[in-house]
Amino acid sequence: MTNPVKGPVLDRVFKSLGDNPNSAIWVAVTIAAFKGIFRPIFTMQDKHTDPDKKKSAAIREFLTEVIAIPVYIATPVIIEKAIINKVFKNETAHVLKNIKTTSKFLSVCLSTALIPAVCNLIQPPIMAAYKKSQDAKKAQIAEATTPNTINKPAFTGKLGVKTQNPLIGKINYGMRVGS
Amino acid sequence: MSMNIKSMMKNEGFAKFAGGAVGAVYATTVLKAAVRPAFIMADKKNDAETKKYTATKEFLYQAICLGIAAAFLPFFNRGGFQIAKKHLQGQTELAKITKFKEFKEFKKDYKNIEALSKTAKEAYVKVNGGIELGSFIGSIIGLTIVAPQISHKILHPMMKAMGMEKKEDKNVGKPNEIYLADAKVPTEKPEKINVNA
Numbered sequence: 001m002t003n004p005v006k007g008p009v010l011d012r013v014f015k016s017l018g019d020n021p022n023s024a025i026w027v028a029v030t031i032a033a034f035k036g037i038f039r040p041i042f043t044m045q046d047k048h049t050d051p052d053k054k055k056s057a058a059i060r061e062f063l064t065e066v067i068a069i070p071v072y073i074a075t076p077v078i079i080e081k082a083i084i085n086k087v088f089k090n091e092t093a094h095v096l097k098n099i100k101t102t103s104k105f106l107s108v109c110l111s112t113a114l115i116p117a118v119c120n121l122i123q124p125p126i127m128a129a130y131k132k133s134q135d136a137k138k139a140q141i142a143e144a145t146t147p148n149t150i151n152k153p154a155f156t157g158k159l160g161v162k163t164q165n166p167l168i169g170k171i172n173y174g175m176r177v178g179s
Numbered sequence: 180m181s182m183n184i185k186s187m188m189k190n191e192g193f194a195k196f197a198g199g200a201v202g203a204v205y206a207t208t209v210l211k212a213a214v215r216p217a218f219i220m221a222d223k224k225n226d227a228e229t230k231k232y233t234a235t236k237e238f239l240y241q242a243i244c245l246g247i248a249a250a251f252l253p254f255f256n257r258g259g260f261q262i263a264k265k266h267l268q269g270q271t272e273l274a275k276i277t278k279f280k281e282f283k284e285f286k287k288d289y290k291n292i293e294a295l296s297k298t299a300k301e302a303y304v305k306v307n308g309g310i311e312l313g314s315f316i317g318s319i320i321g322l323t324i325v326a327p328q329i330s331h332k333i334l335h336p337m338m339k340a341m342g343m344e345k346k347e348d349k350n351v352g353k354p355n356e357i358y359l360a361d362a363k364v365p366t367e368k369p370e371k372i373n374v375n376a
Contacts, residue, residue, distance in 0.1 A: 011305060014263050017315070018308030024203035027315055031204070034323040042327045088188070098194035102187070105197030105206070112210040116218040 021101040024108045028072045036065030052134065059130060063123055068115045075114065076107035191289045200314035201256070204248050204322070212241035232343055239337055243330050247321045255317030256310045263309020272299040282306060 017023065040058035043049075049057070084103045088096060187193055196202045216234035225233075260279040267273045272295055276282050285291050286307070295303060338344035 010262075011266075013312060014266075014305040014308030015301075016308065017311035018304035018306070020311070021198055023198055023200045023311060027200035027203050027318060028207055030315060031207075031318055031322055034319050038323045039327060042331070046331070087185075091189070095189050098191055099188045101194045101198045102190070105203060108203050109206050109210055112207045113214045116215055120218070120222075 021097065022076075022104060024105040025072060025076055028108045028111070029069055032065045032068040032072060036062055036069075039065070056127070056130065060123060060127060063126060064115070064119050067119050067122055068111075071111045071115050071118055072108060075111040076104045079103055079107045079110070192287075195286070195289065200311055200318065201252055204252065204314065204318045205245070208241055208245045208248055208322075212238055212245065215241065232338075235341070235343055236334060236338060239334055240326075240330050243333070244322055244326045247326050247329065248318060251317040251321035251325070252314055255313035255320075257313070259309040259311070259313025259316075260306065263306045263312075266302040266305040270299045270302045272296060273302060279310075282310075 020026070039061040043058040043061060044054055046054060080100060080103055084099060088099050091099060216238045219234040219237060220230050222230060257279045260282060264277075264282075267276055273285075276285055292300065292303060335344060
């Protein structure tokens with residue numbers, strides 16, 4: 001019995017990728033999808049960065065790739081419908097195939113240049129909303145912990161010395177059994 | 180100018196390059212190295228020093244990505260060819276192709292491909308698909324898994340060597356450790372008092 005993964009399935013993948021005019025788009029989309037998964041994971045694993053900054057950076061990286069995917073898909077479609085189909089409508093089928101393949105490649109390049117601009121438009125309000133929710137959470141935590149910390153003496157640099165009454169220490173010490 | 184673009188769009192050789200995944204990976208990486216730092220520098224909200232630091236870091240990251248792509252893609256393309264080359268067996272028109280280099284030479288001239296019979300062309304497409312699959316896998320592993328790890332290891336030393344980054348403060352993100360490190364723990368024992376005295 002032949003292995004379906006090594007046999008027909010792989011052959012079908014080869015056939016589909018071997019003569020695919022959309023390779024440029026698919027490779028860009030695939031890289032963006034995997035970056036969207038791995039980059040935030042790697043960022044969160046960084047032990048040298050502040051946890052709040054890490055979380056914010058991971059969200060921003062994830063958003064960048066989420067924005068990149070539709071841009072990579074939509075730009076070639078828009079370029080083809082708006083320009084290629086109008087300018088090159090009288091070309092032969094073979095030449096038109098070449099033109100469309102090249103236009104997809106150039107559209108992916110254009111998308112790469114457009115993505116930072118689109119991110120600059122979409123990301124700031126989302127990140128601002130995230131920061132606002134984080135600040136609200138911090139304020140809530142601070143409010144909840146305030147009564148416990150209000151009576152705590154200020155840290156003086158010597159643990160357990162100035163924070164307690166010297167008399168209490170002496171009295172307790174003397175009250176120990178067997179001392 | 181428009182004629183140049185039109186003739187470039189129709190060009191068979193450029194279409195072959197544009198139709199492959201390798202070309203897209205290199206082109207997007209080079210563009211990212213140019214465009215992303217430019218966008219960072221154009222940002223009016225941040226101060227000049229921060230912009231310079233971030234733009235340099237982004238440029239270096241993309242340069243590392245380009246190097247990794249250049250190292251990974253030929254290796255994975257060759258691997259893809261090795262897996263798919265079984266389809267060349269029994270094809271008399273493609274019998275002279277046994278090595279990856281020979282396949283690349285054959286692929287360069289589109290007239291060679293046009294001249295193939297239907298079955299030979301199918302075999303050619305499958306082998307080409309194997310190489311494309313190699314490009315996909317190589318670029319995913321290289322650009323999304325290896326590049327972040329390598330850049331994490333070498334980007335900071337590079338930035339430091341360029342004088343753009345100060346020595347790392349090991350206590351960043353560890354407020355409790357700073358607190359304890361700075362604290363002087365009392366070593367003297369409390370004074371003994373005689374309660375019977």
